[in-house]
Amino acid sequence: MTDGLAAVASLSTWVARHGHALVSTAGHLGRHGLATVLTEVVMGLALALPLALNVLVRNVRDATGDFSEAVGLSVYLKPEVSEQKARQLTKIAAERTGVASATLITASEALAEFRTQSGLGTALDSLPDNPLPNVLTIRPAPDAASPSQLEALRSYLLAWPEVDSVQLDRDWVLRFSALLELLRRVVLITALLLGAGVIAVVGNTIRLEILNRRNEIEVTKLVGGTNAFVRRPLLYAGTLYGLLAGLIGWGLVAIARASLAPAALRLAAAYGSAFELRGPDLTELGALLLTGMALGWLGAWIAAARQLARIEPRTA
Amino acid sequence: MISFERVSKRYPNGREALTELSFEVHDGEMVFLTGRSGAGKSSVLKLIALIERPTRGQVIVNGDNTGKLPLRRVPMFRRALGVVFQDHRLLMDRPVFDNVALPLIVTDTAFREIEKRVRAALDQVGLLGKERVAPLELSVGEQQRVCIARAIVSKPPLLLADEPTGNLDATLAAEVMGLFRRFNEVGVTVVVATHDLHLVRDSGLRQIVLDDGRLGSSG
Numbered sequence: 001m002t003d004g005l006a007a008v009a010s011l012s013t014w015v016a017r018h019g020h021a022l023v024s025t026a027g028h029l030g031r032h033g034l035a036t037v038l039t040e041v042v043m044g045l046a047l048a049l050p051l052a053l054n055v056l057v058r059n060v061r062d063a064t065g066d067f068s069e070a071v072g073l074s075v076y077l078k079p080e081v082s083e084q085k086a087r088q089l090t091k092i093a094a095e096r097t098g099v100a101s102a103t104l105i106t107a108s109e110a111l112a113e114f115r116t117q118s119g120l121g122t123a124l125d126s127l128p129d130n131p132l133p134n135v136l137t138i139r140p141a142p143d144a145a146s147p148s149q150l151e152a153l154r155s156y157l158l159a160w161p162e163v164d165s166v167q168l169d170r171d172w173v174l175r176f177s178a179l180l181e182l183l184r185r186v187v188l189i190t191a192l193l194l195g196a197g198v199i200a201v202v203g204n205t206i207r208l209e210i211l212n213r214r215n216e217i218e219v220t221k222l223v224g225g226t227n228a229f230v231r232r233p234l235l236y237a238g239t240l241y242g243l244l245a246g247l248i249g250w251g252l253v254a255i256a257r258a259s260l261a262p263a264a265l266r267l268a269a270a271y272g273s274a275f276e277l278r279g280p281d282l283t284e285l286g287a288l289l290l291t292g293m294a295l296g297w298l299g300a301w302i303a304a305a306r307q308l309a310r311i312e313p314r315t316a
Numbered sequence: 317m318i319s320f321e322r323v324s325k326r327y328p329n330g331r332e333a334l335t336e337l338s339f340e341v342h343d344g345e346m347v348f349l350t351g352r353s354g355a356g357k358s359s360v361l362k363l364i365a366l367i368e369r370p371t372r373g374q375v376i377v378n379g380d381n382t383g384k385l386p387l388r389r390v391p392m393f394r395r396a397l398g399v400v401f402q403d404h405r406l407l408m409d410r411p412v413f414d415n416v417a418l419p420l421i422v423t424d425t426a427f428r429e430i431e432k433r434v435r436a437a438l439d440q441v442g443l444l445g446k447e448r449v450a451p452l453e454l455s456v457g458e459q460q461r462v463c464i465a466r467a468i469v470s471k472p473p474l475l476l477a478d479e480p481t482g483n484l485d486a487t488l489a490a491e492v493m494g495l496f497r498r499f500n501e502v503g504v505t506v507v508v509a510t511h512d513l514h515l516v517r518d519s520g521l522r523q524i525v526l527d528d529g530r531l532g533s534s535g
């Protein structure tokens with residue numbers, strides 16, 4: 001019972017000490033307003049860039065999902081397939097998962113359109129039979145328009161005995177998908193580089209803080225303070241820097257989205273799309289704040305570990 | 317409590333501050349370290365407080381051989397000491413309370429206990445009521461007493477003082493020495509480095525005389 005009470009008291013003191021360190025660190029950062037703001041802005045920009053790129057990739061993906069109307073397969077049926085059979089196949093194709101729509105262009109519709117557009121009416125009249133086949137045009141669902149999914153759909157359609165050939169605008173999809181993958185990698189590399197930059201900025205800020213507080217650290221060590229004790233407020237400072245920088249980064253991207261949204265809307269409308277530019281969502285905000293805090297903590301820890309080992313008490 | 321066995325200390329600049337120095341200070345004793353400036357008094361205190369380590373010989377304090385104490389145990393070792401510095405080493409941007417409370421804060425003592433013990437320490441040095449005052453607003457003598465309060469607040473068994481009366485007039489010096497005597501009377505071992513021979517003679521206590529880093533006479 002006594003041990004239990006002692007443990008609770010000890011835990012309570014530990015929590016109170018950490019709370020005190022956190023509050024006093026926040027107060028310390030607040031008292032050094034300009035320096036803190038400048039550091040925060042640099043870190044916020046470093047965190048904003050990868051977030052902005054990530055949001056850009058997501059928007060492009062969303063937009064191309066909308067543009068998947070432009071991606072399609074033309075399924076050419078064999079000449080002997082009747083129009084009635086072609087309509088049955090169209091229905092089967094339309095019900096398949098991953099297919100947004102399936103439309104039949106009958107051989108007679110195709111010939112009529114060709115007659116109108118080509119101006120070869122008289123020549124076409126001389127043909128004994130209609131040479132054009134029935135054609136299914138298939139649009140994939142936005143979430144089933146990746147190159148591999150389209151290839152799978154093409155193989156499925158090619159396996160039908162009534163199908164002569166399937167034409168897929170695959171090159172365009174592959175190129176676009178490769179571009180998106182490249183962008184994703186650029187985001188990753190940028191995030192890694194700027195993450196290292198954030199660690200360096202926090203590390204340097206904490207290093208200067210340690211040098212400014214050298215006397216206090218020496219006195220603390222003289223009266224029995226451990227490196228862990230001295231490090232505590234510095235780690236809180238790094239974590240707070242990261243948290244605030246994350247909020248600034250998120251705010252910058254949100255402002256950029258708000259200012260770009262009307263122009264994006266107009267552009268999309270010009271292409272007949274209802275696409276709307278989206279900003280960072282809550283998951284991205286949470287990830288950004290956690291990443292900022294982790295990078296801040298790490299930068300502070302590295303600087304503190306290096307510097308504190310070099311500071312030992314001196315006396316006059 | 318403290319044992320120096322053939323201790324030598326050479327600093328990186330080549331100066332040998334102590335040479336083959338041997339002496340002992342017993343539990344509950346109060347002694348003076350005397351000698352002219354540069355005789356090695358501060359070096360002795362630095363070796364006791366583990367601010368420096370001996371180049372040769374052994375320094376035993378509270379049973380620990382300071383030359384072999386691992387770094388991770390140094391903070392715990394220092395918590396058993398109270399040190400009054402010649403230059404006070406106060407945190408000028410913190411009020412008196414925070415300065416005195418520091419040795420308790422580093423050991424994660426509960427806030428209520430810190431408040432009680434800081435007030436008690438300030439009461440002993442005659443500064444109760446000045447908890448919220450900044451050290452810069454205090455006189456040199458008062459700053460010295462804040463430093464003493466910080467040294468005794470954690471009730472260490474060993475108190476070290478380096479020229480504690482160096483900046484004080486005769487009356488204040490006598491007051492400060494009176495404080496050390498009172499601590500010693502309740503069992504604290506006290507080592508005072510001073511060049512003020514009047515104070516030493518008046519006290520009638522043992523003195524360890526240093527002469528150019530060597531033992532002059534220990535009487």
